[in-house]
Amino acid sequence: MYSIREKNKINKRKCILEAAMRLFSKKGYEQTSIEELAREAGIGKGTVYSYFQTKKDIVRAFCEDELDYVRQELAENANLDTPLVEQLMIIFMAEFRHVSKNKEFGRLYLQEKILPREHHSAEDLEVQEQYFKLLYPIYQRAQERKELRTDLELLHISGHFYGLYLLMVSCWYNGMIPTEEIPEAMETMIRQTLEGLKP
């Protein structure tokens, strides 16, 4: 069980996150100062920093919470026996939808996630690899169904599709692909990756 202290901490953390999202959404990330955010959350400025290390960390926490939720939902409703392309589309589009709905936060979050500052612990590495392994069961079943070659490492397969995701997100942020064309483009690219670029 959580002590009263711990419950309050968890609760206040949520308050800060909610206040942050209200203000960031209304005025934008850059235009919201920590002091203002603290006022909105009904606490002092310094207190914010005992819950989050930096301003960006607040965004990161929000996105991670949200994505954890999205992924859990997906895991619960997953059907490992639908065709691979379909499964990948459901997963990537869910993640993309979250990013595109929160364009500014998504950018800050992905920037740090894709190209992180020098990381310290071996723990960070573990987290990252965990992310790559998330889809392993899907790939294994697809291999069993002969939808994927069995002579490839799962890590590599994960890599290919993650690379495509990075590509699509980057193209979207660069304005090369409008939101409504993303699904089609994504599916095309997945299919081509499966078929190969060679004649």
Add this chain to the structure above:
Amino acid sequence: MYSIREKNKINKRKCILEAAMRLFSKKGYEQTSIEELAREAGIGKGTVYSYFQTKKDIVRAFCEDELDYVRQELAENANLDTPLVEQLMIIFMAEFRHVSKNKEFGRLYLQEKILPREHHSAEDLEVQEQYFKLLYPIYQRAQERKELRTDLELLHISGHFYGLYLLMVSCWYNGMIPTEEIPEAMETMIRQTLEGLKP
């Protein structure tokens, strides 16, 4: 011909960039203040901002200058008739070498390039598409040699390989792949993309 004024401007810009790289390399980007940088370059703080809009822009300009140079060299020494995998490896490894030699700058540069802040002009979009078209001649020749399917759009082909590049860079920054294993991993992934992931 450039006027005296223009020559001075170009020259002073170079001075600032050189001072910046000296300090950033020695003390790191965050630890170097603009005021210090101005002192090193022998000018006032405000002057720096009539050459560059933001601190990050200084890094960006440095990386772009450098990469332009790398790309020009590659273009001159290119042999469009060597096998596609080989050509791609030369190009991507050249870019990657630049990034990995300047880890901190490379990160800041790529963060902005991959996931840029809301862009304004249609010009930015043009620049980005230009980058994708850079390798078109290579792909076309590869198609003629039957190394690539001809029923695919060149933009998509470019996308596939650029996606792989993003993947490798991200894995490297996340500490998942050490520098010396990048070439092997890169080549493996390129080959798999060509062959396809389907049995």
Add this chain to the structure above:
DNA sequence: AAACAAAATCGACCGCAGTCATTTTTGTTT
């Protein structure tokens, strides 16, 4: 060479992210 407009330079100033010594709150012991 004097007068002058345009361009370039400058540094005092502003707002904000992040720190830290001090104060307040909380839970426990006597």
Add this chain to the structure above:
DNA sequence: AAACAAAAATGACTGCGGTCGATTTTGTTT
């Protein structure tokens, strides 16, 4: 309930990125 130690909260303060109006330099015209 008084005393006390640990945890949490606080806001004055620091340093830096970026701005802007004042000042100097430059090139041109008379």
